[in-house]
Amino acid sequence: MTRDDSPVWFITGCSTGLGRALATAALRRGHRVAVTARDPRQVAGLAAAHGDRAAALPLDVTDPAQVRAAVDLAEAVFGRIDVLVNNAGYGYLAAVEEGEDDQIRALFDTNVFGLADVTRAVLPGMRARRSGHVVTVSSLGGLAAFGATGYYHATKFAVEGLSESLAAEVRPLGIKVTIVEPAAFRTNWPGPSMRQSAVRIPDYDETAGTRRAATLATYGHQPGDPERAAQAIIAVTEADEPPLRLLLGKAALDIVQARMDSMKALCETWRDTTLSADYPQHPQT
Secondary structure, eight states: OOGGGSOEEEESOOSSHHHHHHHHHHHHTTOEEEEEESSGGGTHHHHHTTGGGEEEEEOOTTOHHHHHHHHHHHHHHHSOOSEEEEOOOOOEEBOGGGOOHHHHHHHHIIIIIIHHHHHHHHHHHHHHHTOEEEEEEOOGGGTOOOTTBHHHHHHHHHHHHHHHHHHHHHGGGTEEEEEEEEOSBSSSTTTTTOEEOSOOOGGGIIIIIHHHHHHHHTTTTOSBOHHHHHHHHHHHHTSSSOOSEEEESHHHHHHHHHHHHHHHHHHHHTHHHHHTTSOOOOOOO
16 A cells, blocks of 8 residues: 555544554554644654654644644645544543533533534545544443443443444445444543542542542553554454444453343333333224
């Protein structure tokens, strides 16, 4: 594959963690990458090491003008965007009642609305070419929820629904969609990137409070390897029939399988009550 026809990636949130690992892996594979970060100085060295196959671009996904400018610049530099990776996002620790309005809205602005803005900016080019792949980094927390991270789960559940609808809409146009659902990977998510509510209500100490502490204690010990995750994502983008969902990490597999078993049991237990809610079926005459 020549440089001119190598895939072009546009990755949000590349300063650290999975975004940086993915940008690095794609560049090493010979792909071209728009490496974005709120502070492009944090990714300048990575981009410079790969010459004209990389471009370090400023991008705060909560700034619509900057979203449009970054996408336009990437398309001007590389001619197109083949793979969009919506990776930018962060976590927030709080019991639901402890949530702070400004923090909740900021979380949704980044994890949901910013993601939607970037996706809408990239889709016209993909539609015109009838090709492309939208990869959205959700979370195991987009499929299962726990105490202390309710607002984070709410953003990821929103991303799951948005992405599933998108997949149905763009499949006939030649555009693929994959939702990536990692478990705990060794990134800054439970460390420097994590935000917390300053409100602490003692009644939640044994539930949300305990999980707050447990989540923060995982920092630096998470079992997931971002470099291996990056390789898995690249493999999916090169597959003829990529999956709609990609779980990453043993914990993600174990928890989701247990959740599916639980949901199936719930359906069977309450089957009669569920069916009783429809209008009675009249015999055909």
